[in-house]
Amino acid sequence: MKKFIIGIGEALWDKFIKEHLLIRKPGGAPANFVYHTTQLGIEGFVVSAVGDDDLGRELQEFLDKKGVRYIMHISNNKTGEVEATPLANGDNEYKIFKNVAYDDIPYTDALDKLVPYIGAICFGTLAQRENGTSSQTIRRLLESVDDESTLKIYDINIRPTCDISNLESTTEEDARVEREKLMAIYTTSLQLANILKINQTELPILAECLGIKGEHKQICEALIERFKLNIVIYTLGEEGSIVYYKEAGSQELQESYCRVDIDDIISELNITKDENCDTVGAGDSFTAAFVAGIIKGLDIKDAHYKASRLAAYVCTRQGAMPQLHKSILF
Numbered sequence: 001m002k003k004f005i006i007g008i009g010e011a012l013w014d015k016f017i018k019e020h021l022l023i024r025k026p027g028g029a030p031a032n033f034v035y036h037t038t039q040l041g042i043e044g045f046v047v048s049a050v051g052d053d054d055l056g057r058e059l060q061e062f063l064d065k066k067g068v069r070y071i072m073h074i075s076n077n078k079t080g081e082v083e084a085t086p087l088a089n090g091d092n093e094y095k096i097f098k099n100v101a102y103d104d105i106p107y108t109d110a111l112d113k114l115v116p117y118i119g120a121i122c123f124g125t126l127a128q129r130e131n132g133t134s135s136q137t138i139r140r141l142l143e144s145v146d147d148e149s150t151l152k153i154y155d156i157n158i159r160p161t162c163d164i165s166n167l168e169s170t171t172e173e174d175a176r177v178e179r180e181k182l183m184a185i186y187t188t189s190l191q192l193a194n195i196l197k198i199n200q201t202e203l204p205i206l207a208e209c210l211g212i213k214g215e216h217k218q219i220c221e222a223l224i225e226r227f228k229l230n231i232v233i234y235t236l237g238e239e240g241s242i243v244y245y246k247e248a249g250s251q252e253l254q255e256s257y258c259r260v261d262i263d264d265i266i267s268e269l270n271i272t273k274d275e276n277c278d279t280v281g282a283g284d285s286f287t288a289a290f291v292a293g294i295i296k297g298l299d300i301k302d303a304h305y306k307a308s309r310l311a312a313y314v315c316t317r318q319g320a321m322p323q324l325h326k327s328i329l330f
Helices: 029-039 054-065 109-117 133-144 172-192 202-210 216-227 262-269 282-295 300-314
Strands: 004-008 012-018 021-027 044-051 069-075 080-086 092-096 118-123 151-155 195-199 231-235 241-246 253-258
Touching: 004 029, 004 109, 004 133, 012 054, 021 029, 021 054, 029 044, 029 069, 029 118, 029 282, 044 054, 044 133, 054 069, 109 118, 109 133, 118 133, 118 282, 133 172, 151 172, 151 282, 172 202, 172 216, 195 202, 195 282, 202 216, 216 231, 216 241, 216 253, 231 282, 241 300, 253 300, 262 300, 282 300
Parallel strands: 004 044, 004 118, 012 080, 044 069, 118 151, 151 195, 195 231
Antiparallel strands: 012 021, 080 092, 231 241, 241 253
């Protein structure tokens, strides 16, 4: 039986600016993913890089205290940071910096030794944005794990610095080069994945890039067909999420819709919201719970429900890595 899950990509500090207060919490989608799967009893490793600086050392100390294992390269670049400002609609506006440690993740002997035992890999776009060292490492790892039973989750996470619809280039030529680079990253990642997770903002961006037209269901089905995906997880924020998939041996598209109300979770668990609660990391917790559910043998609909509950709970907490309530664990 495959033993480990891997979250590879950015490990960083989320800085929240809320009512003129600056709050700093550990984050990064792959690190969030492994943190939550660890709480759910699935062994895993964060594969990333931090700088030889105080923020890098503090991040490693935090993961140590939380019992999260990692393969962490010490880079000459500084440790990554993201500024997240909550918006009125419940989303966040992100300011993301370039030339940081997670742009410099090497493929190491320690990582290579884990390959035969990997049951799932979660990766995204942000750490691949430079199409350099980190991107090469992520692709090499995905290509090394050729067992069809291994889950390869592309949590696309289109953010500033890797958003093809909002390029920062100053000239037409620079924009063309940047667009081609991001298109290659998106399509190569889809080709290497068997599960795609994407939200209602990201789906039309990806569809336009690929020339796919139609409503969200048609787009998701086209993505499944074109890239031979097993599952597309389409998230809708407060409106819940839809999982699209096809049963083995069937060409008929199946769908599972689920919405868990945050107020229902608060009432059920008899808890109160953190004063500075936010939605940062909720999507990563959803991915972690869904993957953990599949690995533990749940069917897609049950895994979907468990993931929705866990993500709703995380929305009542501050930061991307809260301690989970015992009633949310499974």
